[in-house]
Amino acid sequence: MFALRANTAPDKRDIMTERKGTVGFSSYASLMVPVHLGGNAEGPIKLAASLADRFASRLIGVAAAEIVVPYYGDSISAADALLLQNAEQTAGEEVARAEALFRRTVGCSSAIEWRSSLSEPRGFILSQSRAADLLVLGRQGVDDQGRMAVAANDLVMDLGRPILLVPPQVESLSAKHVVVAWKDTREARRAVWDALPFLVRAELVYVASVGPEANEQGIADVCSHLSQHHVAARPISRSGDIASETHEIIDIAQQQGADLIVAGAYGHSRMREWLFGGMSRDLLDTVPLCCLMSH
Secondary structure, eight states: OOOOOTTOOOOHHHHHHHHTSTTSOOSOSEEEEEOOOSTTOHHHHHHHHHHHHHHTOEEEEEEEOOOOOOOOSSOOHHHHHHHHHHHHHHHHHHHHHHHHHHHHHHOSOTTEEEEEESSOHHHHHHHHGGGOSEEEEEOOOTTOOSTTOOOGGGTTTTOOSOEEEEOTTOOOOOOSEEEEEOOSSHHHHHHHHHTHHHHTTOSEEEEEEESTTGGGSOHHHHHHHHHTTTOOEEEEEEOSOOSOHHHHHHHHHHHTTOOEEEEESOSSOHHHHHHHOOHHHHHHHHOSSEEEEEO
16 A cells, blocks of 8 residues: 655655555556448447547457358259358458548557457457457447447356446536446346446546345445445445336436446346346447446
């Protein structure tokens, strides 16, 4: 730990040195952003580029397009070969357009990298995530349907990395005020750890627990734990019958001026949430704020 010199006040660099000590990791060394060609394609790239500047991170753009050959029944080999050639050319052109969009959006920087493949996008993103600390993913809008776009629901369970989900039309994130949607689950604990680079830079973090068991979730312990990482955290508890826990968390975030929600993903089984509803599904599908989620 940093020791103050006698009769002197610490300067800002000393304070940041202490805050960014060995107690927990304080930055993301590498960010990854999947790129597609939909109407909301630029927003997540711009946001990821701004975060890369903030964290002094490498930024990796990734894109994949699967080669899809139409099948028309019995055909001769020459026709099959031509269809395959045309499909490969189309997929290659889409990937090239995605790379051009990525490079044009992020501008000139030596700390960027591009990775692409003519393969199934979900599998390619999952494999490439080994090179990143955080995946910045745009939530699909009505204009984003296409074979290059991948939904967060298709990634979060198998990624092994936190996802920063960016709603349509959002291009920036201050994260000065952050809300942790807390339930005492493994996934929530993982999310708080994965979000530490944001939390240590926030002006104020609200650890919020809502629902009938809100007072039993240990939010005071979470705030105390965060204080050991030099995070200014306050507990918020709303117990009782609540129509929608997700709406309650969003309401808390908006009241506190937060633009980032941190939450665990799928503490219950994914099938149960699809059948009966749940916070993870709602956050992944509808939340109007950026949301960092871990499983």
